[in-house]
Amino acid sequence: MTREQCEIADENDELKIFRNKFKIPQDTIYLIGNSLGLCPIESQKIANRVIKQEWGQNHIDSWNTAGWYHLPVKVGNKIGKIIGAEQNETIISDSTSINIFKCLGTSIAIQKIKNPDRRIILLERENFPTDLYIAQGLVNLLSTDEYKIRYFDDDNRLEDVLGDDVVCILLSHVNYRTGQLYNMKQITKLAHKVDAHIIWDLCHSVGSVPINLTKVDADFAVGCTYKYLNSGPGAPAFIYVNKKHQNVAWQPLTGWFGHQAPFKMSKLYEPAPNITNYLVGTPQVLQISIIDHSVGITLDADMQAIRKKSLALGDLFIKLMDEKCPSLKLVTPFEYEKRGSHLSYQHENAYAISNLMRKRGVYGDFRFPDILRFAMTPLYTRFVDIWDVIGIISEVINDAEYEGFDGNCVT
Ligand SMILES: Cc1ncc(COP(=O)(O)O)c(C=O)c1O
Numbered sequence: 001m002t003r004e005q006c007e008i009a010d011e012n013d014e015l016k017i018f019r020n021k022f023k024i025p026q027d028t029i030y031l032i033g034n035s036l037g038l039c040p041i042e043s044q045k046i047a048n049r050v051i052k053q054e055w056g057q058n059h060i061d062s063w064n065t066a067g068w069y070h071l072p073v074k075v076g077n078k079i080g081k082i083i084g085a086e087q088n089e090t091i092i093s094d095s096t097s098i099n100i101f102k103c104l105g106t107s108i109a110i111q112k113i114k115n116p117d118r119r120i121i122l123l124e125r126e127n128f129p130t131d132l133y134i135a136q137g138l139v140n141l142l143s144t145d146e147y148k149i150r151y152f153d154d155d156n157r158l159e160d161v162l163g164d165d166v167v168c169i170l171l172s173h174v175n176y177r178t179g180q181l182y183n184m185k186q187i188t189k190l191a192h193k194v195d196a197h198i199i200w201d202l203c204h205s206v207g208s209v210p211i212n213l214t215k216v217d218a219d220f221a222v223g224c225t226y227k228y229l230n231s232g233p234g235a236p237a238f239i240y241v242n243k244k245h246q247n248v249a250w251q252p253l254t255g256w257f258g259h260q261a262p263f264k265m266s267k268l269y270e271p272a273p274n275i276t277n278y279l280v281g282t283p284q285v286l287q288i289s290i291i292d293h294s295v296g297i298t299l300d301a302d303m304q305a306i307r308k309k310s311l312a313l314g315d316l317f318i319k320l321m322d323e324k325c326p327s328l329k330l331v332t333p334f335e336y337e338k339r340g341s342h343l344s345y346q347h348e349n350a351y352a353i354s355n356l357m358r359k360r361g362v363y364g365d366f367r368f369p370d371i372l373r374f375a376m377t378p379l380y381t382r383f384v385d386i387w388d389v390i391g392i393i394s395e396v397i398n399d400a401e402y403e404g405f406d407g408n409c410v411t
Pocket of ligand 1: 035095096097098128130131176201203204224237
């Protein structure tokens with residue numbers, strides 16, 4: 001492969017028009033769309049519209065006239081199309097962390113009715129920390145004598161620790177650190193074999209890997225909008241609840257926006273009879289308006305085309321790294337069925353390498369203690385970007401400039 005061949009691949013790329021929809025930073029190759037996606041050009045216009053017109057001119061009337069009230073469901077349904085949900089199974093609300101709490105709490109409440117003796121929450125030990133922390137906090141609240149966490153990992157495989165005492169499994173579809181993609185169909189089936197629920201954390205797969213929650217009959221799912229969905233820092237997350245679990249039991253954060261008639265100001269909580277009861281407080285109108293647009297970009301692009309390009313970019317990255325930077329060890333599985341959209345490499349000086357790369361305009365990121373991550377973001381990453389990045393990384397490694405480097409913490 002030569003740089004010219006990469007240029008030809010970019011020329012023939014069916015997704016090439018999408019790059020023009022983003023603010024591409026100058027003199028920078030941005031391979032960190034799995035952390036914070038780039039800003040769509042239209043986002044600023046949308047923010048201006050909401051602030052100047054909807055809020056500035058039409059003030060409180062906009063709850064009705066601009067459709068603010070219905071935004072969480074409207075935009076949730078748009079994301080639902082990306083994750084293969086049915087209508088009114090997905091809503092935008094709060095953060096992923098908070099939505100994990102809602103899923104765990106609801107799962108426990110449903111199992112109390114269906115399988116009242118179950119007490120185990122099953123977690124993958126290498127889950128993103130917030131997934132572990134939220135489960136630990138909930139178990140602590142409910143009393144650790146009653147509910148317990150059981151972990152699975154390479155030594156204690158899911159199959160071996162999954163029994164008929166399990167309430168639910170909480171697992172990331174793509175692991176944040178290793179980039180490993182888990183088999184959603186197989187694992188969901190495994191959970192259902194013992195009547196346990198599965199909660200999928202889609203933060204690192206939504207917008208980068210095709211997902212069909214209906215087909216696999218998933219129970220619950222959560223995910224970020226600020227990574228591959230490019231909706232901006234702190235943009236609220238989504239939550240998916242399979243229709244069969246809606247209104248079987250209350251979700252645990254019973255706020256007024258989840259009430260069936262919030263403006264009746266009733267003294268008693270009565271949940272809205274649909275996905276709306278997963279709202280808690282007032283929706284984040286400005287940011288959800290931005291999500292509305294950015295999710296539309298992904299829908300226009302088609303998930304199969306995104307996945308195809310993501311794997312092709314990944315193949316090129318792996319091949320060039322093998323040739324030019326053999327001292328970096330690939331941690332992500334090579335097989336397509338086990339690979340998400342970011343690649344993780346291990347190196348004892350990963351932290352210093354990450355800092356030096358940034359000085360040269362390459363944005364990957366570092367994960368403690370020794371991992372470098374590089375995200376393929378097919379809507380705006382080009383094949384020549386991969387070519388150029390590997391050239392820079394190999395210079396950093398081969399010049400051994402990192403020895404003795406003492407930089408500040410990077411995200
Ligand atoms: C896999 C995964 N789960 C959960 C989270 C937490 O999301 P939030 O900060 O929106 O709660 C992240 C954040 O990066 C993540 O990568």
